Amino acid sequence: MSASFPVARPRRLRRTPALRRLVAETRLAPADLVLPMFVKEGIGEPNPVSSMPGVYQHTRDSLRKAAHEAAEAGVGGIMLFGIPAVKDGTGVAADDPDGIVQVALRDLHSDIGDAIVLMADLCLCEYTDHGHCGIVTPAGEVDNDATLERYAAIAGAQAAAGAAVVAPSGMMDGQVGAIRAALDRAGHPETSVLAYSAKYASAFYGPFREAAEGAPQFGDRSTHQQDPANADESLREVLLDLDEGADMVMVKPAGAYLDVVRRVRDAVDVPVAAYQVSGEFAMIEAAAEKGWLDRERAINESLIAIRRAGADIILTYWAVEVARSLQAANR
Ligand code: PBG
Structure with a gap:
């Protein structure tokens, strides 16, 4: 065998950490991360979510503090979910100007509104006593068009309270168009819509249902x-969502749908978000707690994979931790 064989040696560029850093095709940055946060009405102390270590149902005060920390870490955005004290058939608290999300949005808008992008999840499942994402008919079915009217009202309330982005997650047909029209009618043409466009009926939402x-x-x-x-x-x-006026689109969950993230990225010219959901988070936390995998490495790998698949924006419950470690690595 000649001394120069093989000619191509890809290992040359993997030799040192500096070389690997230089040729890395994909990078994470704090500004691309969005932290989902939960705020609950009428609790005195933040409530830990048992299936999501480190995640809390916040009080108004603890939310302000945690949001400030996220902004300090350079996190790009917050996706806010509200849990009202009282639920009912139509989710009246969802668009009440004094409902928990609206109150919290006003708090955050006045505290840090310019330092981080305030996003509000727009759905009814946290607000309805039956837990469905919309208005339910007597036959027990989710009524698409009646639900659109509720979503339109919620969009106006969230925008008025300071949401820069509203994010419809209910998967009703026509929801983006109904919300865009309502925002424009209500004098909020500047409020943008991040559509949960490709949202799957997923078992990976399990822990979220406790959190929210x-x-x-x-x-x-x-x-x-x-x-x-x-x-x-x-x-x-x-x-369809882009036709209806979506400014950004989302794929959710992320990890089990990386092929979808890539196909969407290649098909559109708007920012693409991917949501690393509660079950993706809980799986790694639980396995790490058992000592079955290296927690930090697994977190980083899961996120870089979502990025490599083509997501511009990543929603992750690890946003603050990862943003801080990225900041520290760049210091
Ligand atoms: C619906 C909503 C859900 C999630 C985000 N928005 C739950 C669902 O559709 O059942 C899941 C997020 C997660 O699992 O982290 N408002």
Whole structure:
């Protein structure tokens, strides 16, 4: 064998940490991360979510503090979820100007409104006593068009309270168009819409339903959320949302749908977000707690994979921790 064989030696560029850093194709930055946060009405102390270590249902005060820390860490945005003290059939607290999300948005807007992008999840499941994402008919079905009217009202309330971005997550047909029209009508043409366009009926939302107290009391979400078997359908949903005026689109969950993230990234010219959901978070936390994998490495790998698949924006419950370690690494 000649001394110069093989000619191509990809290992040359993997030799040292400095070389590997130089040739890295994909990087994470704090500004691309969005932290989902929960705020609950009427509690005296923050409530730890047992299936999500380090995640809390916040009080108004603890939310302000935690949001400030996220801004300090350079995190790009916050996605806010509200849990009202009282739930009912139509989710009246969702668009009440004094409802918990609106109150919290006003707090955050006055504290840090310019330092971080304030996003509000726009859905009814946290606000309804039946836990469904919309208005339920006497037959127990989610009524698409009646729900759109509720979403339109919620969008106006969230925008008025200071949300820079509203993020409809209910997977109703026509939701982006209804919300865009309502925002424009209500004098909020500047408020943007991040559409949860390709949202799957996923088992990986399990821990979230404890965090947001939004588990359906009967039935499931498979008549509106997408079947995990389908990917072409995601493109259809994304293109419909862009036609209806979405400014950004999302794929959710992220880890099990990286093919969908890539296809959406290649198909559109708007920012693409991916949501690393509660179950993705809980799996790594639980395995790490058992000593079965290296927690930090698994977190970083899970996030770089989402980035490599093409996500511009990543929603992750690890946003602050990861942003801080990125800041420290760049110091
Ligand atoms: C609906 C909503 C859900 C999540 C975000 N928005 C739950 C669902 O659709 O059942 C899940 C997020 C997560 O699991 O981290 N408002």
